[in-house]
């Protein structure tokens with residue numbers, strides 16, 4: 059809860075509780091008292107990912123004596139300034155519901171708990187390290203965690219170092235291939251990196267379930283957990299029912315998966331104070347395995363229950379799910395998909411998807427999204443305006459301001475006829491979208507541009523290159539070249555690594571110096 063002191067009319071001290079529980083103090087000094095003549099001063103504090111983690115407003119009773127509003131809202135990033143007089147903390151469940159991020163709750167009590175001022179929820183989402191990077195479908199879990207944090211709760215991301223060795227049968231028609239330990243370690247590192255950069259390591263705790271599973275003996279497990287798990291309930295889970303009907307059936311190992319995830323919840327509830335687990339709708343069976351075990355083994359009283367929440371699976375307009383198994387997965391790690399490609403994906407989503415995605419994948423005010431939706435139907439709407447907003451917001455959330463800038467620079471560099479100053483990263487980013495070739499330094503330096511255009515495959519013949527040049531359509535690193543005698547100089551090689559050749563507005567080739 060922000061706390062304000064107003065020692066004098068020209069300064070204001072603002073004490074804010076960070077998502078990790080620590081406090082920070084901001085002191086604002088106003089040089090120019092007339093600044094205070096506006097009735098309300100709104101203060102938002104952003105983290106370095108541009109997530110608001112605190113905002114408030116102060117109403118001024120007179121020009122010279124600012125007085126805090128009765129109970130400044132602790133609501134992080136949820137209200138426009140004129141709404142900040144609201145005394146109730148924002149209810150994360152209501153927000154998720156309005157944005158299309160709520161499928162099911164294990165109990166509606168969670169809704170009232172979420173708006174209680176004296177109850178901080180601690181919520182976890184698990185990710186099995188079955189690939190080197192998370193993908194767009196997994197981003198929903200991160201977004202829901204982030205909403206909890208923005209509403210003043212705490213978040214835990216759990217890496218399934220143990221569960222990935224078993225393989226979650228949920229939604230799978232075949233048993234997952236076993237992963238070797240080296241791959242698991244590499245995947246774990248990649249996922250930890252992604253989660254901590256997107257959510258900011260100070261607002262999420264990252265745990266790995268291998269830490270408590272590695273020393274758990276089979277006999278202890280059967281005694282402490284297995285005894286409380288009912289076979290009838292386990293068989294009735296969707297993930298099991300479906301697989302039992304399939305030709306391949308299901309292994310005993312996979313069958314136990316729900317108990318491992320169930321025990322994780324129990325462990326986190328008991329040892330870390332985690333009281334909510336979230337996941338995609340395919341996780342319902344595993345999540346309820348956890349709430350059932352907690353109820354049976356720990357018998358918490360009603361005021362201290364454990365809750366589950368699922369969100370709908372993110373689907374494309376053709377009804378297929380965003381996942382990792384299909385072609386062209388939208389990876390979150392920049393080493394698997396460049397911020398430029400990531401940005402381009404959102405910039406090109408169909409009009410039919412863009413508003414739904416803005417609600418689900420961004421933190422924009424819903425009023426702004428509704429306004430964009432109305433704009434799209436108005437005459438004169440500039441195509442892709444909504445997509446641009448979506449691409450900017452999601453790219454900034456996932457890749458930060460720097461990643462967004464990289465994406466924007468590369469987008470601009472690829473714009474037909476652009477004359478942007480290029481650096482190596484920008485050229486590499488667009489290299490995925492245009493033909494490229496590798497040539498040795500000695501093959502390039504001193505070669506005429508006309509010859510290089512042919513050997514790099516930009517044009518078919520020297521005469522075509524000359525024609526292009528005469529028409530003013532031959533570019534080196536986005537700069538038009540007029541002279542037929544132009545030879546490549548060392549300084550033309552961008553950052554000693556690459557060159558970009560263009561013929562006309564669209565035809566480009568990246569030349570890498572090997």
Ligand SMILES: Nc1ncnc2c1ncn2[C@@H]1O[C@H](COP(=O)(O)OP(=O)(O)OP(=O)(O)O)[C@@H](O)[C@H]1O
Nearest residue numbers: 195196198337338341370371372379380381382383
């Ligand atoms: N499209 C999606 N929308 C929302 N959540 C998703 C989506 N895809 C996966 N998830 C969530 O991320 C978690 C991890 O996904 P999981 O590894 O099971 O499948 P996947 O990555 O989609 O793999 P595959 O593409 O092989 O089906 C799941 O529990 C699921 O709830």
Ligand SMILES: N[C@@H](Cc1ccc(O)cc1)C(=O)O
Nearest residue numbers: 184185186218221226319322
């Ligand atoms: N089962 C989840 C991952 C997970 C693992 C362990 C948990 O405790 C929770 C979730 C998935 O398939 O991705």
